[in-house]
Amino acid sequence: MQNIDWGSLPFGYYPTNYNVRCYYRNGEWGELEYCSETTINIHMAATCLHYGQEAFEGLKAHRGADGKVRIFRLDENAKRLQSSCDGICMPRFPMEKFEEAMIKCVQLNKEFIPTYESGASLYLRPLIIGTGARVGVKPADEYLFIVFATPVGPYFKGGFQANPYVITRKYDRSAPLGTGVYKVGGNYAASLRAHTEACHGGQYACEFYLDAKEKKYIDEAGAANFFAVKDNTYITPQSTSILPSITNKSLMQIAETLGMKVERRPVAEEELATFEEAGACGTAAVISPISRIDDPETGKSYTFGDGKPGPWSQKLYNKLREIQTGLEKDEFGWNTIVEI
Ligand code: PLP
Ligand code: COI
Numbered sequence: 168m169q170n171i172d173w174g175s176l177p178f179g180y181y182p183t184n185y186n187v188r189c190y191y192r193n194g195e196w197g198e199l200e201y202c203s204e205t206t207i208n209i210h211m212a213a214t215c216l217h218y219g220q221e222a223f224e225g226l227k228a229h230r231g232a233d234g235k236v237r238i239f240r241l242d243e244n245a246k247r248l249q250s251s252c253d254g255i256c257m258p259r260f261p262m263e264k265f266e267e268a269m270i271k272c273v274q275l276n277k278e279f280i281p282t283y284e285s286g287a288s289l290y291l292r293p294l295i296i297g298t299g300a301r302v303g304v305k306p307a308d309e310y311l312f313i314v315f316a317t318p319v320g321p322y323f324k325g326g327f328q329a330n331p332y333v334i335t336r337k338y339d340r341s342a343p344l345g346t347g348v349y350k351v352g353g354n355y356a357a358s359l360r361a362h363t364e365a366c367h368g369g370q371y372a373c374e375f376y377l378d379a380k381e382k383k384y385i386d387e388a389g390a391a392n393f394f395a396v397k398d399n400t401y402i403t404p405q406s407t408s409i410l411p412s413i414t415n416k417s418l419m420q421i422a423e424t425l426g427m428k429v430e431r432r433p434v435a436e437e438e439l440a441t442f443e444e445a446g447a448c449g450t451a452a453v454i455s456p457i458s459r460i461d462d463p464e465t466g467k468s469y470t471f472g473d474g475k476p477g478p479w480s481q482k483l484y485n486k487l488r489e490i491q492t493g494l495e496k497d498e499f500g501w502n503t504i505v506e507i
Contacts, residue, residue: 169278173285176320178451183316185275187268191258191310199268201275207311212300214307220297221352222251225450228273228289228316228505230280231493237502238291239450239491241269243413247350248293254349256306257295266503268293268314273505276316280507283492286326290319290451322390322451323372327484329458329474330372332388332447334436335361336464339379340389340408347386347408354410358389373447375460377436378406384433387412391449393434394418395442395471396479400428402442414448414487420499421486427479436462439469444477454484 171181188200214220226244229237245265252259269291273280281287293314299307324330338361341347341354358374365374375393378384385393385404392412394403401422403415419429439445445457456476460469471477476484489495491502 171279171281171318173281173287173318174320176281176285176287176318178290178319178322179317181279181317181319183276183279183318185272186313186315187272187275189260189264189268189312191312196258196261196264196312199264199271201271205315207313209296209298209311210300212302214297214299214301217301218297218304219351219353219356220255220257220307221294222248222255222257222350223292223294223352224248224350226269226291226293227450227491228280228291229491230283230288232283233493234283235493236273236277236280236505236507237491237493238269238273238505240413240417240501241266241503243416244293247411247413248295251349251351252295254346255351257297257310260295260312265293268312270503270505272314272316274507277507279316279318281318285320287318287320289316291316319451321453322449323447323455327454327456327476329456329472329476331370331459331461332457333365333371333374334460334462334464335365335374335376336382336462337361337364338376340376340386342379343407345408347406348411350410355389362389371461372455378433379408384435385439388447391447391452391455394446394448395434395439396427396444396477397442399426399479400430401479401483402430402432402434404434405431406433412449414450414453417487417499417501418448418454418483421483421490424498425479425482425486436467442469442471444480445471446480453487454480456480
């Protein structure tokens with residue numbers, strides 16, 4: 168076990184021992200390789216460099232109070248990576264290989280799995296890039312899969328603490344029939360300027376995008392989905408331009424077990440005024456409660472609760488964390504236990 172102040176870890180890159188790689192050549196994925204090198208050597212005409220042929224995932228391994236290590240919803244991340252591959256014409260990475268690579272990556276970096284008490288976790292970042300050389304715009308014929316592990320703390324300030332967010336109207340992140348449903352690098356490139364302009368100065372945790380067509384509905388934040396609560400109902404946007412968040416999907420199921428109603432539907436901006444609680448959710452964000460959403464260009468501002476996480480957000484957060492860390496029975500079969 169490394170001597171790290173786990174409780175103070177930011178969400179950032181912390182060097183670990185090994186990453187796991189796999190090459191796609193001659194029409195097939197090869198064997199998994201274990202590597203301590205942190206750099207890659209690729210052709211300057213690789214499609215990932217010019218045409219953004221790149222997809223990634225984010226998942227976490229949690230150390231439980233019982234000492235066991237669990238990876239959350241491995242299969243869902245594997246499936247979503249396959250969907251992202253379809254979306255930008257890359258060969259699907261096989262489900263079993265994905266599972267093996269994640270487990271191996273956790274095992275090879277076991278001394279970097281944070282303690283249960285710290286609340287931190289081991290973040291796994293798998294990615295696939297087009298490495299084949301092309302100058303014309305078309306998919307590569309060679310690809311590289313890598314997964315690395317890094318111990319992380321909370322993505323948004325304070326972790327489970329209410330923060331203000333801001334709506335950005337000046338920029339769109341993804342189009343209704345675009346790549347927002349895939350976890351591809353291009354979406355994040357499209358968000359960098361909006362994020363920097365909207366959040367610089369540290370006043371806001373993250374920017375929210377409205378639907379690009381009508382500029383009427385809440386889509387999602389730059390790094391997380393949106394949910395809200397009113398009348399004992401969990402409400403989350405339905406949109407063709409947002410990432411299908413695995414955390415959100417899990418929270419919808421948890422909400423039902425807690426006795427809430429669940430609605431997945433378009434959420435118009437003005438409805439924000441009626442919500443009792445709101446939050447951003449995702450693997451990195453977990454649940455990040457929202458104290459306020461400002462829309463500077465219209466001068467509107469929507470406040471939720473009294474500046475502290477609301478009671479439903481608290482219950483949802485507790486149950487999610489308890490399942491992830493083994494304190495609560497894994498009734499949905501979401502965890503993969505890793506032999507350490
Ligand atoms: N939306 C965006 C844009 C994200 O980057 C993420 C992070 O993965 C999410 C939503 C949340 O998805 P998940 O819960 O699967 O991590
Ligand atoms: C995640 O939650 O895993 C993400 O990928 C969000 C962000 C760090 C890009």
